[in-house]
Amino acid sequence: MSNTVIRPDGQAIKLQDLDPRLDPWAEIERLRREKNAIILAHYYQDGEIQDMADFVGDSLDLSRKAAATDADMIVFCGVRFMAEVAKILSPGKTVVLPDADAGCSLEEACQPDDFARFRAEHPDHLAITYINCSAAVKAQSDIIVTSSNAEYIINQLPKKQPILFAPDRHLGAYLAQKTNRDMLLWEGTCIVHDQFSEHEMVKLKARHPNAPIAAHPECHDGILSHADHIGSTKGILDFVVGSPANEFIIATERHIIHQMEKAAPGKTFHAAPGSDGSCNCADCPFMGMNTLEKVYLAMLNSAPRIEIPEDLRLRALKPLEKMLEMSPRPDAVTQAAE
Ligand code: 13P
Ligand code: SF4
Secondary structure, eight states: OOOEEEOTTSOEEEGGGSOTTOOHHHHHHHHHHHTTEEEEEETTSOHHHHHHOSEEEOHHHHHHHHHHOOOSEEEEESOHHHHHHHHHHOTTSEEEOSSTTOOOHHHHTSOHHHHHHHHHHOTTSEEEEESSSOHHHHTTOSEEEOTTTHHHHHTTSOTTOOEEEESBHHHHHHHHHHHTOOEEEOOBOOTTGGGOOHHHHHHHHHHOTTOOEEEOTTSOHHHHTTOSEEOOHHHHHHHHHHOSOSEEEEESOTTHHHHHHHHSTTOEEEEOOOTTSOSGGGSOTTGGGOOHHHHHHHHHHTOSBOOOOHHHHHHHHHHHHHHHHHSOOGGGOOOOOO
16 A cells, blocks of 8 residues: 655655645645546545545446546546546546555456466457456457446347456356356456355344345355345445335445445445454455545645556557447446346
């Protein structure tokens, strides 16, 4: 986790050097106007970051926002692959990521050279790649998907088309079963969703028998097999708002509960448990690297900035454009429901 911010002039500012009397909310507000900045946040960010963002969303909606904005600066409160997508779609903007080390276990699990070998071994396969990967892996893919549009996009492909799916094997297995396709799966997992315990989940459900289980498809089958609803973060949020139930078990990163409590006040949410029965495992350590202070410094310094060589950007843009072209209309995004 980076505690030092390097300004474009080379000067390093340590977080502990910040004046403790500084009000990051007021400073961010001032910089938002001065720099004509838009703050985009994923649902897995801390509640205070979600509350000061201009837009909070899932990976697909955040990509669309980044592509459409006329702001000069995009402050991406999420992880690196998301900020890279913003830069690929909006190359003329300054895109900053509050903590340069905010990565993703799925991105790490799929290194570009290994992916190139995988592709070369299966030249007749179409590479459908989850958006949680680096720009270098996107550049080698045919179509990018997110958890909210993957099923819809795959269903548009000919039934006999052989498919490689990377890097999340749980999402891949779920999609292969939903779309009834044979898919070769990369072996990556999300460290958050992979840790939920089926045994503890069954115990939690026994304590809350009226609480439907809503799960993200990055969860393993031991969790998905108990789910009443499976969908992207936005899909899970819409499900809990629309459901007549009053309590829910949420099998995804727990910070989305902040948005659920705002959208469905009065309802109760239980975070899915890990193997020791605690819910700390529902915290994404990468998302947690961003703080309000780092958002302020990123806006002040216009750094850490996402830069992508133009030839790589253009190659990564193609499968992203394909995704946007093949996605349902924004107001018609439906979620996979069980
Ligand atoms: P969505 O917000 O698209 O459901 O993705 C979740 C995720 O893993 C973000 O890292
Ligand atoms: Fe990556 Fe999982 Fe964190 Fe999402 S929750 S950013 S998939 S590690």
